[in-house]
Amino acid sequence: MTETNRKQKLKSALLAAFPNTLPVLAGFLFLGMAYGVLMQTKGYGPLWSVLMSMVAFCGSMQYVAITLLTVAFNPIQAFLLSIMVNARHLFYGLSMLEKYKGLGKVRFFLIYTLCDETFSISSSVEPPENIDRKYFYLAISFLDYFYWVFGTLMGGLLGGLISFSTKGLDFVLTALFIVLFLEQMKKKENRMSGLIGIVATAAALFLFGAENLVIPAMLIILLILLAGRKKLCT
Amino acid sequence: MHLTAVQTVIMILAIALGTMITRFTPFLLFPERKEPPKIILYLGRVLPPAMMGLLVVYCLKAVSIVEAPHGLPELIAIAVIVVLHKWKDNVLLSIGGGTLVYMVLVQAVFV
Numbered sequence: 353m354t355e356t357n358r359k360q361k362l363k364s365a366l367l368a369a370f371p372n373t374l375p376v377l378a379g380f381l382f383l384g385m386a387y388g389v390l391m392q393t394k395g396y397g398p399l400w401s402v403l404m405s406m407v408a409f410c411g412s413m414q415y416v417a418i419t420l421l422t423v424a425f426n427p428i429q430a431f432l433l434s435i436m437v438n439a440r441h442l443f444y445g446l447s448m449l450e451k452y453k454g455l456g457k458v459r460f461f462l463i464y465t466l467c468d469e470t471f472s473i474s475s476s477v478e479p480p481e482n483i484d485r486k487y488f489y490l491a492i493s494f495l496d497y498f499y500w501v502f503g504t505l506m507g508g509l510l511g512g513l514i515s516f517s518t519k520g521l522d523f524v525l526t527a528l529f530i531v532l533f534l535e536q537m538k539k540k541e542n543r544m545s546g547l548i549g550i551v552a553t554a555a556a557l558f559l560f561g562a563e564n565l566v567i568p569a570m571l572i573i574l575l576i577l578l579a580g581r582k583k584l585c586t
Numbered sequence: 587m588h589l590t591a592v593q594t595v596i597m598i599l600a601i602a603l604g605t606m607i608t609r610f611t612p613f614l615l616f617p618e619r620k621e622p623p624k625i626i627l628y629l630g631r632v633l634p635p636a637m638m639g640l641l642v643v644y645c646l647k648a649v650s651i652v653e654a655p656h657g658l659p660e661l662i663a664i665a666v667i668v669v670l671h672k673w674k675d676n677v678l679l680s681i682g683g684g685t686l687v688y689m690v691l692v693q694a695v696f697v
Binding site for chain 2: 371372374375378394395396400403404407408409410413414417420421422423425427428430431432433434435438439440441442443444445446447448449450452453454459463464466468471472475476517519520521523524525526527528529530531532533534535536537542543545546547548549550551552553554557562565566569570573574577578581584
């Protein structure tokens with residue numbers, strides 16, 4: 353493949369992927385900025401918040417980590433907590449094994465940046481027919497990653513300068529998950545699994561509370577899906 | 587800044603390492619040159635809708651039904667999203683419309 357050909361393919365993939373990432377653009381700029389501002393208030397300037405966003409790239413865990421950066425130095429605790437908070441990624445990987453197959457070098461970046469939002473989009477949206485599959489997934493992953501890092505930078509630099517009321521804007525990511533859930537529900541064979549996800553997580557929330565729901569929810573989902581394999585395998 | 591620069595870098599690396607273990611493990615366990623076991627392929631197919639359900643509930647976990655406004659802004663916004671989506675079937679319109687309704691509700695109605 354020639355260089356111009358590759359650039360052309362990448363460009364059309366970016367254009368095709370961009371509309372899919374618009375909700376993430378809004379959500380990540382907002383939450384990334386909020387993160388940069390919060391880090392700033394704890395004495396960690398844009399250099400540190402951006403470094404964290406670029407290297408760790410794990411939204412909710414980064415918020416948890418703000419507290420860890422203001423208490424006694426304990427990297428082992430941070431490491432273990434990070435595994436627990438991010439355990440849901442294990443299931444994203446299992447879901448993307450087939451889609452991320454045969455993508456060469458970009459695969460490393462795709463896995464490195466496989467966050468909730470990128471997983472939601474890339475597992476729900478099929479690449480358009482005339483678009484290179486590899487570049488389509490790369491574009492979605494790159495755009496989401498860029499929004500988060502850029503938002504963090506803006507938050508770190510501008511601090512509390514933003515004056516218009518953004519209260520409630522973070523709901524855009526909830527809305528993204530709801531709509532992608534509805535998209536998945538269009539397929540009949542997905543409905544039982546989607547219902548299991550809702551009910552199992554609600555049960556885990558009820559039984560284990562808001563702070564510790566993810567791992568129990570994952571286990572309940574896994575058990576039901578495995579037990580119902582024969583029925584769901586249609 | 588509470589920690590030293592070196593300590594902060596170590597913290598960032600520790601958090602990144604924990605995160606990356608959760609992201610890379612499935613791909614390391616089931617490398618692409620080998621066909622994964624059938625059970626894994628099955629899970630890969632049925633997990634996405636279930637995980638999307640998990641994410642929806644996860645996002646709403648902090649909403650209190652007992653305290654005012656009793657989860658009403660969320661409930662109304664979700665209803666708007668579902669109706670908009672059934673009606674127009676446009677992903678961005680449903681997300682944008684639902685978010686806008688939610689922002690108006692928490693900023694102007696349920697204050």
